[in-house]
Amino acid sequence: MLALPTLSSNGITLKPLTLSNATDLAEACQDGELWKINETSVPEPDKVMDYINTAASMPDRQAFVVIDDLTGKAIGSTSFHDILPFVKRLEIGYTWYAKSYWRTHVNTTCKLMLLTYIFETLEYQTVGWRTNIGNHRSQQAIERLGAKKDGVIRGNRVCRNGVISDTVMYSLIKSEWLPVKLELTKKLNDAH
Structure with missing residues (x-):
């Protein structure tokens, strides 16, 4: 298991997800009724504690909570x-934010912090993402980060509604990291 750090930048803090975040996350998932979107992993408000416990029990998953430093509240x-670890590869996923934070600096800030940690501290070689083939918003967000589309499984x-669906896979490799880091940093600077 990786030791999860606390990462902070641009008014956003990432820290290990715990049950103490349940109340805020129940509010966050109601912002946009996100659990009703079939292609996401957002819990229903009354199932947030189960969501946190499930994340903690998965041997190959380590979850962060996303905190808005201005309010001190968990937003995703x-x-x-x-x-x-042997091939120095991991994926970033199970990502969601309260709808009022969509298309803001939050996703770019989080990904910049995570990718910097993965490539520069852990010295991993590959980061992957996966999303439902019907989740075009998520695909566009991943592509805006500079990830390359690997294909479709x-x-x-x-899906939440029981329909079997396809997954779109993306990745970013360490040799692509520096220009991606510069571009993400530029996007954040331009936004302020």
């Missing part, structure tokens, strides 16, 4: 998962 979550996930 993101995780490292499918961690392969057909019929490997079940």
Whole structure:
């Protein structure tokens, strides 16, 4: 297991997800009724504690809570998962934010902090992302980060409504990191 750090930048803090975040996250997932979106992993408000316990019990997942420093409240979550230390690869996923934070600096800030930690502290070689083939918003967000589309895995996930669906896979490798870091930093600077 990786030791999860606390990361802070640009008014956002990432720290290990715990049950103490349950009340805030129950409020955050109601902002936009996110659990009703079939292609996401957002819990129903009354199932946030189960969501946190499940994340903690998964051997290849380490979850962060996303805190808005201005309010001190949890506004979402993101995780490292499918961690392969021997090949220095992991994925970032289970990411969601309260709807009022969509298309703000939050996702870019979180990804810049996570990617910097992964490539520069852990010295991993590859970061992956996966999303439902129908989740075009998520695909666009991943592509805006500079990740490359690896392909589609057909019929490997079940949506919340029981429909079997396909997964789009993306990755970023260490040799691509510096220009991506510069671009993400520029986007954040331009936004302020």
